[in-house]
Amino acid sequence: MNRKAIYIVLSGIAGLFLGWLIFGKPNDRANSSVEVHEHKIEDQQVWTCSMHPQIMQPEPGDCPICGMELIPANMDEEGLAMNEIKMTKNAMALANIGTTVIGEGKEDGSMTDISLSGRIRVNEEEELVQASYFDGRLERLNVSYEGQDVKRGQLLATIYAPDLVAAQQELLSSLSLKESQPALYKAVRNKLKLWKLTEDQINTIEKTGEVKEYFPIYANVSGTVSKKMFSEGDYVKQGEPLLKLMNLNSVWVEFDVYENQISSLEKGDKITLTTTAYPNKSFKATITFIDPILNESTRTVGYELL
Numbered sequence: 001m002n003r004k005a006i007y008i009v010l011s012g013i014a015g016l017f018l019g020w021l022i023f024g025k026p027n028d029r030a031n032s033s034v035e036v037h038e039h040k041i042e043d044q045q046v047w048t049c050s051m052h053p054q055i056m057q058p059e060p061g062d063c064p065i066c067g068m069e070l071i072p073a074n075m076d077e078e079g080l081a082m083n084e085i086k087m088t089k090n091a092m093a094l095a096n097i098g099t100t101v102i103g104e105g106k107e108d109g110s111m112t113d114i115s116l117s118g119r120i121r122v123n124e125e126e127e128l129v130q131a132s133y134f135d136g137r138l139e140r141l142n143v144s145y146e147g148q149d150v151k152r153g154q155l156l157a158t159i160y161a162p163d164l165v166a167a168q169q170e171l172l173s174s175l176s177l178k179e180s181q182p183a184l185y186k187a188v189r190n191k192l193k194l195w196k197l198t199e200d201q202i203n204t205i206e207k208t209g210e211v212k213e214y215f216p217i218y219a220n221v222s223g224t225v226s227k228k229m230f231s232e233g234d235y236v237k238q239g240e241p242l243l244k245l246m247n248l249n250s251v252w253v254e255f256d257v258y259e260n261q262i263s264s265l266e267k268g269d270k271i272t273l274t275t276t277a278y279p280n281k282s283f284k285a286t287i288t289f290i291d292p293i294l295n296e297s298t299r300t301v302g303y304e305l306l
Contacts, residue, residue, distance in 0.1 A: 048073040050087040068094060114264060118255025118305075120275075126247035128221045132236045133196045136161030139214055141232045143243060148225045150245060157217045157242065167191055168211040175206060223247045253285060256300035265290075271305055 047070040049055040049063035060070050068091050087095065130150075136159040143156055150156070171192065174185045192202050197215075205212070223245030230242055253273060257265060267290055273283040291302035 046073045047071065050091050114261055116255045116257060118253050118273075120251050120253055122226070122246045122248075123250050123252050126223075126250060127226070128223055128245040128247065129241040130156060130217075130219060130221070130243040130245060131239055131241050132159065132217065133194075134159070134161045134164050134215075134238050135236065136164070136215075137235050138230055138232055138242075141228075141230070141242075143225055143228060146225050146228060150219050150221075150223055150225060150243070152219055152222045154219045155216050156219050158214050159217055159236070160214055164192075164195060164215055165211055165213055167195070168205055171202070171205060172209060172211070217242070221245060253305040255303055255305075256295070256298065257303055259294065259299045259301070262301055265303065273305070 045058075047057045047060050049066065049068055050071055051068055052063055052065045055063055055065065055070070056073065057070060060072075062068065063070060069088060071088050071091070087097070138157055139160050140158040141156070142154075143150065167188070171188050174181075174188045178185045189202055193199075224247075225243055226246045227244040228242075229240070229244070230236055236242065265287060267287050269287045271285050271287060273285055274281070275283075285305035287303055287305055289304040294301055
């Protein structure tokens, strides 16, 4: 009996040992299974759509929503930001998307060349007006056409001015009161000066004692006639312009800059200009004015050079 009991105990111990060898620890086997499974999942490639990132497929193909080619999904990268998309070259071609580099310079750091078309116009700061200083009738106009050059001091017109005739008669009458009423005499002379008569003209009237019916109008400035306001025989009022003159020694160049080019040009920038009339000659100019209002129809802003 004792020997049978010993055999039974030894058999039980041997069975437990064999069971432990065969099955091992349950937790260790479970953990090993999980690690293998997770490793297989990490190694599996997933494909997605650049336009519809919610699409995830285990193999390449086309997006079931838009039909675009699926791209490999990088599981290590962070998700795209809001309104951000990622597309392959084929996807960009199918979507008909074009790209361009924007900025203030080229990739090598030099300034970007911008070609613009413009037009030359009169410098408004150099536009002048020759006015009449008294009422009267133009007896003779020495400027016969627009575009004619005028020099300062040049005789422009001859005018008959009744008020000026009366003022000369007052001057001759005040000569006898020059000593007794010098203020009156001085006031009459100043009246003629306000009508742009020179000291020599006034002195000549006093010396000769003759009243002139026709008075010359001389040019106060030099320039090119841009517009004739009156013709011979017309009546003019004091202060009315007889001629409009322009100084062509300096002109403005006006050009339009598109909305996406505005940031590349600033006031004070130097510009190189070429013209059709002189194709082999270049001119240097400076941006002096930028229109603060955008033209909504053309989406351009006006720039002026001097």
